[in-house]
Structure formats: structure tokens, C-alpha cells
Amino acid sequence: MSDNWWRDAVIYQVYPRSFADANGDGMGDLAGVRSRIGYLADLGVDALWLSPFYASPQHDAGYDVSDYRAIDPRFGTLDDFDAMLAEAHGAGIRIIVDLVPNHSSSEHEWFKAALASGPGSNERARYHFRDVDPARPEVPPNNWQSIFGGPAWTKTPDGKQWYLHLFDSSQPDLNWDNPEVHAEFESILRFWLDRGVDGFRIDVAHGMVKADGLPDTGGDGSIEMIGTTQAPFFDQDGVHEIYRRWRPVIEEYEGDRIFVAEAWTDSAERRALYLRPDELHQAFNFDLVLAPFAAADFRKAIDAEIANNAGVGAPCTWVLSNHDVQRHVTRYGDGELGLTRARGATQLLMALPGVVYVYQGEELGLGEVLDLPDEVREDPTFHRTGGEQIGRDGCRVPLPWKRDGLSLGFGEGGSWLPQPEDWSDKSVEAEDGEAGSTLEFYRTAIALRGENKATVLTWLEDPAEDTLAFDNGAVVNVTNFGDEPVSLAAFEGKEILLTSTDLQEGDLPAGSTIWFKR
Numbered sequence: 001m002s003d004n005w006w007r008d009a010v011i012y013q014v015y016p017r018s019f020a021d022a023n024g025d026g027m028g029d030l031a032g033v034r035s036r037i038g039y040l041a042d043l044g045v046d047a048l049w050l051s052p053f054y055a056s057p058q059h060d061a062g063y064d065v066s067d068y069r070a071i072d073p074r075f076g077t078l079d080d081f082d083a084m085l086a087e088a089h090g091a092g093i094r095i096i097v098d099l100v101p102n103h104s105s106s107e108h109e110w111f112k113a114a115l116a117s118g119p120g121s122n123e124r125a126r127y128h129f130r131d132v133d134p135a136r137p138e139v140p141p142n143n144w145q146s147i148f149g150g151p152a153w154t155k156t157p158d159g160k161q162w163y164l165h166l167f168d169s170s171q172p173d174l175n176w177d178n179p180e181v182h183a184e185f186e187s188i189l190r191f192w193l194d195r196g197v198d199g200f201r202i203d204v205a206h207g208m209v210k211a212d213g214l215p216d217t218g219g220d221g222s223i224e225m226i227g228t229t230q231a232p233f234f235d236q237d238g239v240h241e242i243y244r245r246w247r248p249v250i251e252e253y254e255g256d257r258i259f260v261a262e263a264w265t266d267s268a269e270r271r272a273l274y275l276r277p278d279e280l281h282q283a284f285n286f287d288l289v290l291a292p293f294a295a296a297d298f299r300k301a302i303d304a305e306i307a308n309n310a311g312v313g314a315p316c317t318w319v320l321s322n323h324d325v326q327r328h329v330t331r332y333g334d335g336e337l338g339l340t341r342a343r344g345a346t347q348l349l350m351a352l353p354g355v356v357y358v359y360q361g362e363e364l365g366l367g368e369v370l371d372l373p374d375e376v377r378e379d380p381t382f383h384r385t386g387g388e389q390i391g392r393d394g395c396r397v398p399l400p401w402k403r404d405g406l407s408l409g410f411g412e413g414g415s416w417l418p419q420p421e422d423w424s425d426k427s428v429e430a431e432d433g434e435a436g437s438t439l440e441f442y443r444t445a446i447a448l449r450g451e452n453k454a455t456v457l458t459w460l461e462d463p464a465e466d467t468l469a470f471d472n473g474a475v476v477n478v479t480n481f482g483d484e485p486v487s488l489a490a491f492e493g494k495e496i497l498l499t500s501t502d503l504q505e506g507d508l509p510a511g512s513t514i515w516f517k518r
């Protein structure tokens with residue numbers, strides 16, 4: 001029986017290494033997640049998406065998996081996973097795990113066997129190997145560049161072949177033309193479905209299939225992960241065949257389980273193709289991650305998502321932050337301005353029809369940590385570009401749970417990235433029960449969203465320039481993207497449900513959102 005929970009859920013992204021550390025080794029773990037299920041239930045979220053916790057050498061924070069069926073000892077054991085899942089389910093919270101099918105770790109058994117077996121072997125056919133040309137031994141097979149910087153090809157230790165890695169050299173791309181790769185991932189899906197997970201977030205869901213012959217890409221071959229782009233290794237039509245094979249697998253299991261795609265595409269039209277009824281359930285909309293805080297940009301992205309997803313019967317899937325992008329508090333401006341706008345944008349998101357993802361810590365109003373010392377940075381982007389690109393560590397700093405103590409309550413053993421001192425005032429302890437805190441604001445917004453479900457989106461006449469007003473069937477939302485307060489006279493007499501910032505003499509302050517009962 002389907003209850004369609006995933007069509008209007010609030011889903012919270014847990015980045016396990018930075019969420020809560022139960023064993024005091026300075027890195028978060030599954031027992032830590034388990035210990036905070038009560039906090040997440042109070043927040044009111046419907047499901048968690050957990051970034052990878054599988055066995056991994058951690059060259060890309062776990063997105064380099066060496067065993068897809070094992071838990072990395074840093075994060076615990078399979079028993080810890082089962083206990084965490086049971087605790088979450090007991091609290092009515094579903095669990096979505098991350099699946100990384102585009103590449104494995106170079107320490108995966110398959111890749112070790114490929115290196116041991118040599119050119120032409122079945123073992124090498126699971127990845128993309130190409131001979132080194134003796135006439136041009138330093139020229140890779142094509143001009144593709146790694147998304148983390150530098151060439152996308154590395155030579156085997158014997159110097160005879162190259163292998164492809166769209167990301168770090170420790171993340172060789174799997175060859176999805178090989179039936180063995182399909183069979184293995186179907187088995188991995190079943191392994192986790194049998195354990196009771198409620199779904200999968202698919203990493204680089206647009207990347208597994210490469211254009212025939214691996215042709216050069218335009219320009220110098222470099223490419224951004226964050227952004228919309230076309231390339232012979234992204235958003236190839238053949239990738240949809242994979243999802244048509246996976247959908248019947250997940251449908252075999254009871255309980256309305258889902259796939260959510262990380263698919264960077266050129267347009268909302270291309271993204272909707274992943275959401276056809278025989279493919280995936282959700283695909284993150286990154287257009288609002290890329291959009292400036294401006295009414296016209298938000299409206300354009302919202303209209304495109306609603307129109308295209310309606311065409312395939314899929315829910316819109318709204319996101320402002322995740323573990324790969326600068327936190328939206330910081331994107332929107334310095335200090336109070338950024339926080340005010342972030343709360344305004346979040347409240348608007350919570351009024352949209354569809355699904356909202358919340359990245360851990362945004363409910364505390366955390367900003368990007370911009371001043372991490374170079375020596376603590378772990379993101380391969382930083383190291384592969386010689387520091388030219390700062391990388392993503394700044395949005396991955398462990399959460400502050402308490403005002404005081406080593407690592408502000410994250411764990412008993414410090415924290416793998418240092419936390420800023422002013423996070424004491426942004427800790428859960430400091431914000432819990434504190435009227436007006438960002439934590440209380442998120443709790444209220446999520447609860448009200450659940451009681452006032454959006455069914456449609458009808459744009460209303462905007463009360464001023466650079467504002468957006470809409471009716472979602474339950475609530476009238478007004479967001480002020482401008483720099484001056486906006487009069488709410490047009491809504492006189494309506495019951496106010498929530499404001500992201502206190503009104504200023506009855507006006508809606510710059511950067512803020514208000515909800516009226518319809």
C-alpha cells in the first residue's frame with residue numbers, strides 16, 4: 001500500500017561524520033545519529049538521508065566506497081546501523097541511504113583485482129581502462145578533466161594503461177556497459193532494502209553512462225560538479241535504462257520506498273526525464289542553490305520545476321543547502337543579513353508544494369566556516385587544485401550541541417574540523433526553547449507546514465517590487481527579497497501564522513517571509 005509520504009515530506013540530511021560522535025574519536029558515527037533521533041523527531045522531519053557510512057579509505061569523505069555492504073569502523077557496525085534504523089522507525093522517521101554507483105574506491109576488491117589482472121581481462125572490463133599510446137605516452141585517451149581538478153585519467157602502476165576517474169584518482173569510474181556492474185548494484189540495492197531502508201539517494205545519478213567512444217568534451221575539458229552543463233559523461237540518454245531496471249526492484253518491497261537523484265542537468269526539462277513514472281521518485285532541484293536571493297530568479301526556478309514535474313507526475317524537490325555547497329546563510333550575505341534572508345528563503349520553501357530537504361545545521365542558522373586552516377582541510381578539491389579552489393570543508397564542520405566543552409557537545413574527543421567559537425550561541429542547547437531562535441523557527445515552520453498542506457501554487461499580485469506572493473491552497477506566503485520593509489496593508493485582517501523575522505511596525509522587513517492563514 002502506498003501512502004505517498006515522499007510527495008510532501010521534509011527530509012533531513014545527516015552528514016554522519018559531522019553530526020554526533022558517540023565513541024569520542026572526533027568523527028561522527030551511527031550510534032551518534034541514533035542518540036539524536038529524539039531531537040530529529042522534535043524537529044518534525046519525516047525522513048533522514050544519510051551521506052555514506054560504508055567502508056571507505058575516506059579520500060572523498062566516504063564517497064569512495066571500498067565495500068558497499070559494510071560499515072566503516074569509524075562509523076560503527078552493521079548492528080549499529082540496524083539499531084539506528086529501528087530507533088528511527090520507532091519514532092516514525094524513515095531512512096534513506098546514499099548509493100554511489102558511478103565509481104568505487106580504488107581500494108574496492110574489484111579495482112584491486114583489475115590492477116592485478118592486467119589489460120584485456122574481465123576484471124579490467126568493470127572499469128574504463130585504455131592503453132597508453134607508446135607514441136604519446138603522456139597524453140591521456142581524451143581531454144576530460146577531473147571535477148576535483150587535474151586530468152580525469154591516471155596511469156596504472158605499471159604505466160601500461162590509463163583508468164578513468166571523473167572525481168579523485170582514488171575513485172575509478174565503473175563501466176555501466178558491463179552486465180556484471182548492473183548485477184552487482186542490483187544485489188547491493190537488495191542488501192539494503194532487505195535491511196529495511198526506505199530509499200536511496202543516488203550519487204552522480206546523471207553520470208554513470210558515458211558517450212560511445214569517450215569523445216573529447218568542449219573547451220579544455222574542465223567541468224564543474226556544481227552547475228548546469230552538458231558533457232559526454234553527464235546526462236546521457238542511456239542512463240535512463242538503468243533506472244528502468246531499478247524501479248521494479250524497489251517496487252517489489254513493501255512500504256513506499258524511494259529513489260532520489262543527484263542529477264545536474266541543463267534544464268528542468270532534462271531533470272524531469274529522471275522522474276518519469278518508471279524511473280526515480282525525486283530529483284533535487286539545484287536551481288535555488290544556484291539562484292541569487294532575488295524574486296525573479298526564485299519565481300523562474302519555481303515555475304520551471306512545477307511545470308516540468310507536473311508533466312511526469314513527480315513532486316518538486318526543494319533544496320537550499322547540502323554538503324557540497326556553501327551554506328545559504330553565507331551565500332545570502334554577511335552576518336545578520338545572511339541569516340535573515342536564509343530564514344526568509346527557508347520559510348518560502350516550506351510553503352511550496354512538494355518535498356523540502358534540510359541540511360544538518362541549517363536549523364541552527366549555521367553559516368559556512370570560511371577560515372579553516374589549510375592543514376585541516378580534507379576535501380580533495382582543495383588538494384587537487386593546489387588550494388586554488390577552497391573546497392567544501394566549510395559546510396561540513398561538526399554540529400554544536402552544547403554551549404560549552406570540547407567540541408561543543410559533538411563528542412568527547414574533539415572534532416575532525418575545528419568549530420568557530422561563536423557556535424556556542426548557535427548550539428542546540430542555546431537555541432532550544434529560546435523564543436525567536438532559528439531552531440524554534442524551523443520547528444514551528446515544519447509543524448505549520450504539516451498542518452497546512454500545500455496543494456497548488458497560485459501567484460498573487462506582489463505587494464511591492466522584488467517580493468513574491470502566492471497562495472498554496474492553505475497559506476498565503478509573502479516574501480520580501482528587497483532591501484526595504486514592505487507594507488502588508490493588502491492582507492489586512494488575515495490571520496498571521498508565522499513570520500521569519502519580527503514585523504517592523506506592521507511591515508514585512510527586508511529578506512523576510514510571512515504566512516497568513518488563507
Ligand code: NOJ
Binds near residue numbers: 063204262324
Ligand atoms: C556528489 C557528492 O555529493 C559529493 O560529495 C561527492 O564528492 C561526489 N558526488 C563524488 O561522489
